[in-house]
Amino acid sequence: MKLFRASLLSLSLLLSSGGFAQQPAAAGSDQTSARLAGEVLVNGRALEYVQNLSDKFGGRLSGSAAYRRSAEWAAEQFRAAGVKDVRLEPFPLESTWSRGLARARMIAPQERPLHLESLGWAPSTPAGGVRGDVYILTDLSRDFIKRESDKIKGRVVMLDLSALAKDGYAAFSKLVAAPQFLKDAGATAAVIGSSDANNVLNAFNLNWGARISPLPLAQLGMEDSKLIQRLLAQGTTVTVEFAYENGTGGAAEDNNVVAEIRGRERPDEWVIIGAHLDSWDYGTGAQDNGTGCAMVLEAARAIAALGTPPRRSIRFALWGGEEQGLLGSAAYVRAHARELKDCVAALNTDNGAGHPRGWKFEGREDVQAAMTPISKSLLAGIGGDGLSPELSFDTDHGHFFLAGIPSLDLWVDMEHYDEIHHKPSDTVDKIVAHNLSAGAAVVAVTAHALAERPGRIAPQLKHDAVGDLLKKANLEEFLKGVGVWK
Secondary structure (H helix, E strand, O other): OOOHHHHHHHHHHHHHHHOOOOOOOOOOHHHHHHHHHHHHHHHHHHHHHHHHHHHHHHOOOOOOOOHHHHHHHHHHHHHHHOOOOEEEEEEEOEEEEEEEEEEEEEEOOEEEEOEEEEEEEEOOOOOOOOOEEEEEEEOHHHHHHHOOOOHOOOOEEEEEEHHHHHOOOOHHHHHHHHHHHHHOOOOEEEEOOOOEEEOOOOOOEEEOOOOOOOOOOOEEEEHHHHHHHHHHHHHOOEEEEEEEEEEEEOEEEEEEEEEEEEOEEEEEEEEEEEEEEOOOOOOHHHHHHHHHHHHHHHHHHHHHHHHOOOOOOEEEEEEOOOOHOOOHHHHHHHHHHHHHHOOOOOEEOOEEEEEEEEEEEEOOOOHHHHHHHHHHHHHHHHHHOOEEEEOOOOOOOOHHHHHHOOOOEEEEOOOHHHOOOOOOOOOHHHHOOHHOOOOOHHHHHHHHHHHOOOOOOOOOOOOHHHHHHHHHHHHHHHHHHHHOOO
């Protein structure tokens, strides 16, 4: 009952504050927007969607049975919401992977257990595990690793991320290439220290594209890795051993879940709203990204409940393979290349369920200018009228942005997001239900307004103009390094 009363109060404040009382400068009725927000805030099912995803299916690792079952479930939710056109669209995985149990210990100068888990898409250790003295690597360049090969051969290499992070996003593309260089230099394995206190580990991989890494990779707890670094700084030899047996498989297919409400006047023009359905395997993928999926499902349900479709079509997409390099959304952009010219805007939600602040307009001032009247007239009452210039390529709006399509990424309060991101604590009990519903309302109202307005939000950019924005955001080297931009 507390949640129900809070939702009613929020809606009454929304309607009385003038957030929907002004005539919007952009097309899209204030009355329709109020109906959408009310449907989400009062009759919403967002928390129910997340609870089903996280508690029923758990971690939805790409290529897993849990992911496949969750995709089938999501398709049924779209249909139950009244969206008739629902499809499962395949995308390729180069390989599949599942985590095995890990054990690790320091052997010298003292014997003690270590907190360690395999990185994603890392191969199993050899029979009997890996044993070696630890060598700290501070430079990921191929030439440096080659020069240091005498020190690296037969060793367990610890990557010093504090030294590497100075390169920003560009460091990630170097990390992706480094395992092969280390294998060529004779390293037996590589480990990375966690950045989270209390030896808490977080799941991730050091590749782009669901490829099995060339040598065993693992993460060590923060306190364990700092102990090793202190001992090495004193000139002490540190020897460790660890073992795990992961499951690996060959090429496979997973499915994106795509639903569509056809437009009443311009059905060939479309807005797309997306969130990634896959998650890592430590927690249950509640805020990364069950909450984003719930917002997309809620937007579909609320817009379908209007009874009258918007002027343009709206597509609703739940992507797979995001954690391995935006694989599902990249495949969709490739498969629909001929109709991308008709994509008016791409909206994405993948930042958890903090209270919504508004939208990131990805460095495009023309998108900012077009969004300002929508934000001020339709989103202010929900608290989602902010606009941020931040440009990123860490989630599924990325390939739409590279295609020149006006792209928006939901901007939310992320103060506590890193406490659960990719960790066992990413569970539904961390979600503030009202914040989740407010985010879903922002997504639904914005998508409908963009689909309803007479003109497009902004033109599609040419390749060179996109490149200029990437350079300004220091993303070009990173994207070239992982092979998604030329």
